[in-house]
Amino acid sequence: MSDNLNQQPLITLKNIRKMYYTDQIETLALKDINLEINKGEFISIMGPSGCGKSTLLNMLGLLDRPSTGTIEFEGKTLDKLSDKALAPIRNEKLGFVFQTFHLIPDLRVVDNVALPLLYRPMSNKERRERALNALKIVGLDARVNHFPTQLSGGQQQRVAIARAIVGEPPVILADEPTGNLDSHMGNEIMSILFDLNENRGTTIVMVTHDREQADQTQRTVRVFDGQLVH
Amino acid sequence: MLKHILTLTWNRRWANSLVMLEVIIAFFALFVLISVGYHLWSNYQRPLGYNYDNVWEISLRIDGRWQDKDTQILPDVINALNALPNVVSTHAQSAPAFRNWSWTTRLPAKDSTERVYRNLFSDGAQETLGIKLIDGRWPLAGESEPQKAVVAINRYMRDRFFEDDVNAVNRVIVDGESEFRIVGVFEDYRQRGEFTEQVSYTIGSLDLSNPGNNVTTLFVKMAPGTPVSDEELVLNTAKSIAPHWDMGIVPWSELREQHHANVLTPIRIATVLAGFFLLMVAMGLIGVLWQDVLRRTQEIGLRRALGAPSGNVRMQIIGEMLAVTGLGVIIGGVLAAQLPMLELIDAINWQTTPMALVLSALMIFALSFFAAYYPSYIAARYTPSEALRYE
Ligand SMILES: Nc1ncnc2c1ncn2[C@@H]1O[C@H](COP(=O)(O)OP(=O)(O)OP(=O)(O)O)[C@@H](O)[C@H]1O
Ligand SMILES: [Mg+2]
Numbered sequence: 085m086s087d088n089l090n091q092q093p094l095i096t097l098k099n100i101r102k103m104y105y106t107d108q109i110e111t112l113a114l115k116d117i118n119l120e121i122n123k124g125e126f127i128s129i130m131g132p133s134g135c136g137k138s139t140l141l142n143m144l145g146l147l148d149r150p151s152t153g154t155i156e157f158e159g160k161t162l163d164k165l166s167d168k169a170l171a172p173i174r175n176e177k178l179g180f181v182f183q184t185f186h187l188i189p190d191l192r193v194v195d196n197v198a199l200p201l202l203y204r205p206m207s208n209k210e211r212r213e214r215a216l217n218a219l220k221i222v223g224l225d226a227r228v229n230h231f232p233t234q235l236s237g238g239q240q241q242r243v244a245i246a247r248a249i250v251g252e253p254p255v256i257l258a259d260e261p262t263g264n265l266d267s268h269m270g271n272e273i274m275s276i277l278f279d280l281n282e283n284r285g286t287t288i289v290m291v292t293h294d295r296e297q298a299d300q301t302q303r304t305v306r307v308f309d310g311q312l313v314h
Numbered sequence: 315m316l317k318h319i320l321t322l323t324w325n326r327r328w329a330n331s332l333v334m335l336e337v338i339i340a341f342f343a344l345f346v347l348i349s350v351g352y353h354l355w356s357n358y359q360r361p362l363g364y365n366y367d368n369v370w371e372i373s374l375r376i377d378g379r380w381q382d383k384d385t386q387i388l389p390d391v392i393n394a395l396n397a398l399p400n401v402v403s404t405h406a407q408s409a410p411a412f413r414n415w416s417w418t419t420r421l422p423a424k425d426s427t428e429r430v431y432r433n434l435f436s437d438g439a440q441e442t443l444g445i446k447l448i449d450g451r452w453p454l455a456g457e458s459e460p461q462k463a464v465v466a467i468n469r470y471m472r473d474r475f476f477e478d479d480v481n482a483v484n485r486v487i488v489d490g491e492s493e494f495r496i497v498g499v500f501e502d503y504r505q506r507g508e509f510t511e512q513v514s515y516t517i518g519s520l521d522l523s524n525p526g527n528n529v530t531t532l533f534v535k536m537a538p539g540t541p542v543s544d545e546e547l548v549l550n551t552a553k554s555i556a557p558h559w560d561m562g563i564v565p566w567s568e569l570r571e572q573h574h575a576n577v578l579t580p581i582r583i584a585t586v587l588a589g590f591f592l593l594m595v596a597m598g599l600i601g602v603l604w605q606d607v608l609r610r611t612q613e614i615g616l617r618r619a620l621g622a623p624s625g626n627v628r629m630q631i632i633g634e635m636l637a638v639t640g641l642g643v644i645i646g647g648v649l650a651a652q653l654p655m656l657e658l659i660d661a662i663n664w665q666t667t668p669m670a671l672v673l674s675a676l677m678i679f680a681l682s683f684f685a686a687y688y689p690s691y692i693a694a695r696y697t698p699s700e701a702l703r704y705e
Contacts, residue, residue, distance in 0.1 A: 142699040148700070168624075171621050174698075180619050186616045186702060188322075188613055188616070190322055191321070192325075231325075
């Protein structure tokens with residue numbers, strides 16, 4: 085890793101605001117957020133429920149557009165890009181882990197994991213090999229032909245992590261990845277994430293309610309009422 | 315991607331079989347309706363075979379049996395009518411047209427026995443009505459004997475009874491004791507109007523010197539432009555000679571319209587019912603597909619979050635729906651293709667089945683495409699994060 089790359093933030097949020105409009109009620113979910121995510125960091129985001137953590141993560145993950153402000157990814161401004169142009173960035177650069185897993189119930193574990201590779205040019209054989217490899221990393225190589233409903237919650241979240249890492253993205257965004265799990269399973273998930281960060285240099289941004297987890301990360305960003313607090 | 319679609323379609327087979335069932339029902343309904351509709355339409359397109367313009371029908375209701383004295387005055391009545399200024403010619407028939415009146419018999423055809431309609435015309439009637447003779451000649455008065463009828467047959471009957479390379483003229487159809495000798499072939503005479511099936515038809519000669527019990531109707535051809543008021547004159551002239559005959563007069567064109575009104579009422583009701591049925595089936599299919607696609611909004615959001623371009627996801631979902639529809643159409647098609655073999659109704663036959671199958675398939679595909687295209691368009695308009703939150 086060169087110093088030059090280290091100096092340039094991977095993702096930069098500049099003056100981000102996000103408004104939601106529902107039945108005459110306007111919610112200002114994010115106000116004037118400025119945030120830089122550097123390559124190789126493990127960042128946790130904390131804050132009370134409804135303060136805008138998921139909204140912030142969705143901005144970083146390009147799953148939603150800000151109302152005003154700009155997002156830069158690897159130095160490039162993204163807000164003028166069409167959805168079609170954002171798709172390959174999501175596919176190659178970002179891996180997402182959701183609190184509610186979001187696995188496709190009609191696909192076997194291995195096919196769920198291979199899903200991001202479906203949108204890259206490669207053979208089915210290679211997709212499968214990479215998916216099996218990712219499952220090995222999360223310790224689920226014995227469950228490849230199960231359907232998601234046949235797995236425990238912790239196992240399902242490990243499938244979701246395997247899906248997030250299968251394309252070897254430089255960034256993983258995790259929204260309360262252990263929120264639906266008991267502490268034992270939560271610890272397993274955390275150790276996988278730490279391993280990815282330490283041994284593969286994957287940048288990780290994780291929303292959590294758990295103080296202990298946050299303390300283990302390199303930096304904690306606190307959100308209150310849509311704003312960053314320092 | 316194809317493998318992915320096939321895997322997903324297979325894994326979702328229970329949900330998909332509901333869609334497929336709906337497709338099969340819709341396909342079947344369409345197939346039957348198209349077949350029947352086309353059949354009615356093509357019946358209507360076929361020429362009537364005769365000209366009813368300016369022809370007035372005088373129906374005879376004679377008390378008791380036809381007697382010798384009726385035979386004696388019949389030529390007088392015809393002569394008196396022909397002598398009227400606007401009358402072109404008068405003839406008698408044993409079966410009227412545009413009425414629910416038929417005289418049929420069953421005769422051995424090529425491979426089964428076939429219902430054959432019969433009628434007797436007095437001399438010259440064929441020319442007056444403009445029935446087209448395509449082979450041989452018309453039967454003559456006095457030619458027929460009991461059990462030995464001399465007839466002309468219509469083209470349809472010739473095709474049903476004889477191989478293509480056989481000349482039907484001078485052939486004899488034997489049915490037990492009775493014989494039918496064919497002396498001519500005519501195009502058609504569609505006694506019950508334009509909406510009826512094709513039927514086998516024979517015309518024999520009604521011998522006015524020996525009509526038996528056969529005269530039911532007189533037809534008077536009038537000069538073009540004859541006023542309707544002449545009806546009374548015609549009727550009174552006939553009554554003055556045969557006062558004991560109970561007679562009514564009506565222009566054939568009017569009779570035809572009345573008859574069509576009777577025939578069309580059930581057809582119209584059936585069309586409206588069929589339309590409603592089709593609408594319900596179509597709504598059902600659209601509803602099932604629509605529901606299916608909307609239920610997958612989260613999946614659409616997920617795929618986009620993982621880097622699928624939204625067009626790609628929509629293509630995939632539409633592709634899946636069309637694949638399921640295709641499977642349903644194939645099953646429905648195989649089932650529907652059995653129908654002509656059963657020979658349940660004339661409308662579903664080998665000639666029209668391929669066309670009806672293709673048309674039904676196209677319509678079902680168009681319906682499915684719409685029912686997948688539009689909701690997937692709605693689902694893809696959400697941002698990925700909105701789609702993921704969709705319940
Ligand atoms: N799609 C939406 N439409 C309308 N309002 C929304 C939408 N998404 C979020 N909000 C609102 O924006 C605010 C921030 O929501 P967000 O989901 O980011 O909170 P959060 O910090 O992740 O909370 P939690 O810890 O409960 O997950 C909330 O007030 C929420 O109601
Ligand atoms: Mg949240």
